[in-house]
Amino acid sequence: MECRRADGLLSGLIDHELWPLSRLRVTRHLARCAACAGKVEELRAVQAAIRTKLPYHRAPPGLAARIGAALPREAAPQAARPWFRLPAFSLAGTGLAGAVAGVALTLLFVGGSDDATQAVIGSHIRSMQVGHLTDVTTSDQHTVKPWLAAHLDVSPAVRELKDAGFPLVGGRMDYIDGHPAAAVVYTRAKHVINLFAWASTGKDEGFHKETRQGFNVVTWRRSGIQYYAVSDVEAEQLVEFARLVAQ
């Protein structure tokens, strides 16, 4: 492959979007072309800078309320109170995202199904409320694991995956379907990954992924522990994350 042709495929390479044959050809080219290999590093640097440094603009307080007020009201107004007037909205001062998430969760339990996937998504949303993400905040796996073990009857895998791009943030106690569960929190760029774990009887099960409400969920069972990884990172990356945790 010539440099000229490889050049058009370098972004596809770092995004894991090339077909296997193209990927093979580009990789072979990079092995013997230092100039193109250097370009890949530069593209990766741009990618990493945006992922880690670009300011993130959260929705300003009041926007959710404005939208709620603007939604058409032809529906019976005497029915359930509109979400933007629920008490949870008073949390707005502590960060609107949290307030909105809290309300969404309320609705989730009112109107959603009660299976585990639904429950972990609800907990994931709630966890992103300010101050609810972690009970123990540390990037040290040797702190998180004993903390969870001391508070729960399960001892899930806790790994430091910073080098793989999934830094550990901490852990917390959570409740899924009324049962205590461990939640180990990681991040990926600006996204939160909640890894839920609870004791479960049954045989080991491989990875299963599904998408619901715009969130990706990867589940597996290992050594009597049921795992649910929930995030809005790409499904493929969440599976990669799951593999790293489970290995």
Next chain:
Amino acid sequence: MPQDDRRRRFELLALPHLDAAFNLARWLAGNTADAEDVVQDAYLRAYRYFDSFQGGNFRVWLLTIVRNAFVTWVKENRSGRMVFTPDTPVADTAETEETLWGSRPSDPEALLLESIESQTLGRLMEQLPAEYREVLLLREVEDLAYKEIADVTGVPIGTVMSRLSRARLALRKLWLQHADTEAAHGV
């Protein structure tokens, strides 16, 4: 009440993605007030067309509507100013590899993007054309796959790849220029 159920389902699906919707709109529109208008319009549209959501990734569906609401908003409020310029064949042929990559910096330290300040990066980002900003946002911040970016922006997957490539190089170029200027001023 069916109508009430519909609204509840909509809120349940749409509210958790309000930050993502706003962040995209904010980077496209360039300021908070306009971004709020775009997002509000997008949510009203999404509610109106909610029945046409066929399942799949709701965030991608919603971001598509935010993006389209922005395009409409531009037409109505910034008439005459072309924000989304099509990838013209002229640009494809005129931009050789040389001009895209620019001159290679003699000092590799100049490429240490790790040292860039968030604010500086934000300012450089704002200088990019909207169609570059949008693919970078969708790819690096929203973590969407090429197919999903193609769905949101309405261009073929091949175009997504080349546009992303150009966008990254354009940002790199701005960064190099910025680093040069800083160096010239002895900062």
